[in-house]
Amino acid sequence: MRGAQFLRQVGHWSRYLTTVSSIRYCLMVRTSARRGILRLKSKYPFTASFSIRARGSDRLTLKEILVDEVYRDVVGCAGECKTTVDLGANIGLASLYFLAAFPGSRVFAVEANQDTFRMLQRNLACKKRRCTLFGGALWSHRTKLGGDRDQGAERFSRFSVRDDGRGEIDGYSMRDLLDKSGFDQIDLLKVDIEGSEVHLFAGDVDWLSRVRTIAIEFHGDSREAMQFDVVMHRHGFRIVDENAHTVVATRRP
16 A cells, blocks of 8 residues: 555544544555454544454454445434344444434443353453343354354354354354343344344244344345245334345334
């Protein structure tokens, strides 16, 4: 990266990060050996200090949340929001986005990848009064799940789980997770769990009566496989927004 290009990159990121953080981030991108953890401070679309891993997909997550604002339309569709369940919370940037967008709200953040969960704890430590963090994964029933280590090692945001009955990750039904949140009603359920969303409607779906808005990212043919549109219509939801990243369904008034 030449000097002029480097300055342009710093200028670009300075809209979202403080000047010091913009320089540090661009220097990290510039180096060929990307190792360790980088501490950054954002100023738009929310103000927070957080860490990303130099290696892996955290940079992609940073771009999606800060630059692309992939959840901006979700916030608009959700309206007033006091409780959010962040299913597939990754390193916590989406949770920080929702906490800023909905002042006074609370978040229950769930993450399956144990390495990523430690980053989630680190990034949301300052929000512990408004956040509850939970290590585990969505599945159709209580079980032990294995993680896709090949993907998880390099591309943290694409970490997936499998039912091998002898893994180290605890799998829970959606009802179990909502009960653990401690929320009677969930204003926003955000789902980004790398294909495991096909288990969202497995078994009893009466828990849907506790949810007002669902924002979900599909992977492969999961939308059809789980009959998402059919279930939403049957339980009084309507699709209010859909794009390449997230589909939003909200309960009819």
